[in-house]
Amino acid sequence: MSQTRTAAVIGAGIAGTSAAYRLQQEGFETTLFEVNDRVGGRIWSIWKGDFLMDLGTSAYLGTYREAIELVKEVGLEHELAEWTATGAAIRNGKPYYFDYTRPLRTVLTTPYLSPKAKLLAIKIGLQVVKHRKSLGYDSYDDLQDIDNETVREWCRRELNEELLQYVGRPLVSGTWVADDADTSVSLMVWSVRNMLVQNIYNLTSGVVGLPNHLATYVKTRLEHEVTNVTDNGSDVEVTFTAGGQQQTEHFDTCVIATPVEPAMDIYPQMDTNTREFYQSVSYRKLGSICLGLSERPKDPATYYLVPPVEDPDVIAVIADHNKAPNRAPDHKGLLTVLLSHEYLERSEHLSDDDVLDYAVDRASRYHPKVPSTLEESVVVRWQRSVPTIDRGKFGRISDYNKRLDRFARVQFASDSDRIPGLNGGLVSGLGAAKRLSDAAQSRRLTSRTRPA
Ligand SMILES: Cc1cc2nc3c(=O)[nH]c(=O)nc-3n(C[C@H](O)[C@H](O)[C@H](O)COP(=O)(O)OP(=O)(O)OC[C@H]3O[C@@H](n4cnc5c(N)ncnc54)[C@H](O)[C@@H]3O)c2cc1C
Numbered sequence: 001m002s003q004t005r006t007a008a009v010i011g012a013g014i015a016g017t018s019a020a021y022r023l024q025q026e027g028f029e030t031t032l033f034e035v036n037d038r039v040g041g042r043i044w045s046i047w048k049g050d051f052l053m054d055l056g057t058s059a060y061l062g063t064y065r066e067a068i069e070l071v072k073e074v075g076l077e078h079e080l081a082e083w084t085a086t087g088a089a090i091r092n093g094k095p096y097y098f099d100y101t102r103p104l105r106t107v108l109t110t111p112y113l114s115p116k117a118k119l120l121a122i123k124i125g126l127q128v129v130k131h132r133k134s135l136g137y138d139s140y141d142d143l144q145d146i147d148n149e150t151v152r153e154w155c156r157r158e159l160n161e162e163l164l165q166y167v168g169r170p171l172v173s174g175t176w177v178a179d180d181a182d183t184s185v186s187l188m189v190w191s192v193r194n195m196l197v198q199n200i201y202n203l204t205s206g207v208v209g210l211p212n213h214l215a216t217y218v219k220t221r222l223e224h225e226v227t228n229v230t231d232n233g234s235d236v237e238v239t240f241t242a243g244g245q246q247q248t249e250h251f252d253t254c255v256i257a258t259p260v261e262p263a264m265d266i267y268p269q270m271d272t273n274t275r276e277f278y279q280s281v282s283y284r285k286l287g288s289i290c291l292g293l294s295e296r297p298k299d300p301a302t303y304y305l306v307p308p309v310e311d312p313d314v315i316a317v318i319a320d321h322n323k324a325p326n327r328a329p330d331h332k333g334l335l336t337v338l339l340s341h342e343y344l345e346r347s348e349h350l351s352d353d354d355v356l357d358y359a360v361d362r363a364s365r366y367h368p369k370v371p372s373t374l375e376e377s378v379v380v381r382w383q384r385s386v387p388t389i390d391r392g393k394f395g396r397i398s399d400y401n402k403r404l405d406r407f408a409r410v411q412f413a414s415d416s417d418r419i420p421g422l423n424g425g426l427v428s429g430l431g432a433a434k435r436l437s438d439a440a441q442s443r444r445l446t447s448r449t450r451p452a
Contacts, residue, residue: 054202064422090178237249288336291337293332335363408439
């Protein structure tokens, strides 16, 4: 008689919940441990007054193929709403709108860039075409030739200052909180392909609808902090604290799906490949300030990219009422102001009220009625938003994934071993589950074929 296999997953972000769901589907009796009192990690959607606010991840982009497939696989399609996004960027304090449904026409006709800059921008398009096979979530091998030059260096060498300040810099800062002096051209090229998309999706319960739903398939234990994981050769011991009590349980396999620092702390046996890779990871800070308004701004933009040269403290302003239906009543508005890593570092001593005042002031540059119509607000100062994607990062991710021990009982998943974000975390989680399931299968086959 075959015995049920068991799995522990540590961390209920998108990486952990997708790993847990897949392991359960593969026949593992799965337990999901989460230190917080909620599922989702950096995905966090709440109702406040009339407003449904996404305080972390903002949306499912049209290019998040794996995430959309999983939404459909688990029967959440009825919750899925598609929206056509209108892009916008600021130059000299003035908004310019981009129609992503007609990218060529938009580039040719927009007054956002000078004719000379538009001609030069063709070079960015050529890089996208050249590297198109590596602009997904699986292999970044072909990006290595552009992974060692920074966006700043490349734009100055190949393009011009205008394209650096109004395309290169805002593209990597407004999407990845990244610094153009530190991050490589590969991220810029990857972002052009994946982030400037016309169709975005969301769920009626907010972005968190997917991880919340995935967690219902498994035994989910909130407010359980895992303090140690030990692979003792025949199974995995998971030690956790809950309600002030420490306990240990045994599982056949385990996925550690936390950010890198807790993963290194709780698993002293971590292999050299993972430890060296995790040691190289740091995170960017990001302020997410949600503002519920009694009056909806008339502006059509869904997402304002704010070039750092225009405002180094704000990376973007999202009009949530233009990103999905029913985020706010029809006549009301909902905005999210994303404050930069540098601003967060500088404002550590300030109170949340001070940060709110600052965000309201900044938002009023684009939507002048914000101060007089503010009804609800939430301030979240994320210490970890996304991993830093510095020069050489694509190469490090490739090397790390090639050297994975696919047969280890303890596997890792997170948004740091892919291009980050919701879809990166999800792909990583599904990958970890597949490795464990394949390894268990091959162990079973080996034991069946072993001579008595
Ligand atoms: C403001 C903001 C906006 C963003 N916008 C977008 C966006 O629009 N699109 C996009 O794709 N991405 C976006 N991101 C990034 C995205 O949210 C992350 O890349 C992704 O959610 C990371 O998922 P994860 O599962 O790897 O990690 P996490 O979500 O951090 O999950 C890890 C979990 O592990 C738990 N944990 C840690 N230690 C322990 C322990 N010892 N025991 C038990 N549990 C533990 C944590 O509490 C957490 O729940 C945004 C992030 C932020 C902060």
